[in-house]
Amino acid sequence: MKRVSCIDIGTNTALLLIADLEPESGTINPVYHKQTIVRLGKNVDADKIIDQAALQRLIDCLSDYRRISDEHNAEEIIAAGTSALRDAKNHFEVINGVAKETGISIRCITGQEEAELTFFGAVAGMSNIPALFTVIDIGGGSTEISIGSTTALEKSVSLNIGSVRLTERFFTTLPPPQQELAAAKKSINELLTSSMLPFFAARKHVYGVAGTLTTIAQVSQGLKHFDAHKVHNYPLSFQEVHNFLEKLKESNLEQIILLGIPDGRADVITMGTLILHQFMRLLGVEEIRVSIQGLRFGLAQKALLRLQGNI
Secondary structure (H helix, E strand, O other): OEEEEEEEEOOOEEEEEEEEEEOOOOEEEEEEEEEEEOOOOOOHHHHOOOOHHHHHHHHHHHHHHHHHHHHOOOOEEEEEEOHHHHHOOOHHHHHHHHHHHHOOOEEEOOHHHHHHHHHHHHHOOOOOOOOOEEEEEEOOOOEEEEEEOOOOEEEEEEEOOOHHHHHHHHOOOOOOOHHHHHHHHHHHHHHHHOOOHHHHHHOOOEEEEOHHHHHHHHHHOOOOOOOHHHHOOOEEEHHHHHHHHHHHOOOOHHHHHHOOOOOOOOOOHHHHHHHHHHHHHHHOOOEEEEOOOOHHHHHHHHHHHHHOOOO
């Protein structure tokens, strides 16, 4: 057995998973979860730079994750940076700054690698997985869509449409004016329609990961606070997503927070929901199974395969 800490450093959120890897049984046993809204990607879409304030938020978060990992006797810390880090011209400076302050080494992964790790991580440990399925991961900076089986990833795309990136690009206020909403929808549609064809084969079996999906699943069940057991594997229908988007179109930031959506996600959930809505509408997806797993479970699974000597 080996205990590892896996950290997913996204555009909006940094997620920690501490898990025990069992090479003989091939299982990943989660020990501890934590998520922190860091907003590393604030203004990265426009400026292509991670500013000092965002870097400090990341250092503070990872110092906390280092302490928690040490308290739980984790033998290894595996950290991956995604869209915001990929886009930032100063990502080497950020990686070096974090390593110096926390001792954690971040690897900046490609969109393709992110999609692959998330694809397998989303369904790790789940039962009744169909022969062919699709996974969508709506992040703060990018959206990854992948199709394949539990043994092989067939096709994936990484699109520069994320809840933080497009909120900064299109919305000036909440609720957004009609023309801003229309411009955002047009941009999302253009990118999605040019990439959708390979994913029609598994549109009846779609899994969704990351904060937008888990938040909508939470609110759709009338939960004021996140409950992992009720959100994981929740069948989220297109009608629920549509109804939620209609509500968000009329809601300001204070009203969104009152729905039970945390500050730090509340200002980007309208855009995240719009991305999900258009994906489901364009592909004809009636229902998505929500997974609270994702990239960090993919990192754990890869570490498990290394432990087994399979990679």
